[in-house]
Amino acid sequence: MSDKAPTSWTIRWKLWFSKTLNAGAVNDSFSNTSRRAFIINLFCLVGVLFTGPLGLISLLKGNLLIGLGLLSIASIYSLNHLYLRKTKNYLFSANVILYPLYALMLYLIYSGGVNGTGHVWIYCIPPVSLFLHGLKRGLLEVFLFILALVFILFFIPSPFDRYGYHPDLKSRIVYSFILISFLSTIYEYISSRFNQSLEALSSKLELAATTDPLTGLLNRRGLEQQMVAKEWLAPTVMVLDIDHFKSINDRFGHEHGDEYLKLVSKSMAGFLIGQKCLLSRWGGEEFLLLIEHQGDNKRFADALRNTVSNVSLTTQEGESVCTTVSIGVSELKLTETLLTAVGRADKALYEAKSHGRNCVVLASKAT
């Protein structure tokens, strides 16, 4: 055998493991959904690996009820994993894990399990309950479990006396269970807080990476990202370039230039309300509009051009900052990329500039 064989098996094994554990998770790895889907899958896997063999051993030892119970749980966990993989419904899957688990643990305490060892398994309840149902619901369920535990241990005949355990064992089981619940609560609290901050940071970074900080419009990356997330039917591409913007900066200063860009962006966004479109700041004083509308492109672009021409900013000295915009228009064909259509719109824009600015040129009409 070659040296490569074990490596490829290791990779396949790792891929299978990661796919199994993340089945049903959403793309955002910081979200509670993904975290819980991961824990559910981990629990299903560990659950099958534990309850399957233990069930078989119990059957072989003649403990029919426990054996069948454990094997049923192993089957339920396998099905649950498949269900989560298909539906991503982690809330239902969490219930499928937890409720049979509570019932099994209470039964183990009540019956004594194999040779009176049943109670050693109950400590998995607090972490699993808190991880899967969160702090509020998890704590409530752990509290109810403790009540049931106390009831079985102290108020009904239990196998503890039969196995000759020291009477103190019952109270120690309850105390140690409470201690594990407390530690699990702290862990869950810290980890959910940490996750929340990561989630918030992740959405802030996502916003910063896709938005233009000056105008609040999408930037190039944001437009490209949102474009692929929507279905488009023969959209139109418009490249808008503010005319003589350099002279605004030169005459009124960069700050007023910035303010003017903000105002223009706001007025265009206002004009486009209700349209299926994406407006982005493509660069400096250039904007890109991707729009799907049924009407006349030229007329629509002219109306947008007029909207920009009407934008005016008054300086402290009472001077009016205003200019016009030139627009190049092209249609995005089904078989081409956005950049190809932008290239044609750019050429049309160049023509609009050379025709004296403040006008619209359609790529199909450009020479």
Ligand SMILES: Nc1nc2c(ncn2[C@@H]2O[C@H](COP(=O)(O)OP(=O)(O)OP(=O)(O)O)[C@@H](O)[C@H]2O)c(=O)[nH]1
């Ligand atoms: N204030 C401000 N100016 C910017 C910003 N980005 C680019 N600019 C300026 O925009 C100006 C663009 O100038 P040009 O490319 O010569 O174009 P123009 O003066 O608009 O002339 P035409 O496009 O030919 O009509 C440059 O002076 C840039 O410095 C910005 O974020 N804020």
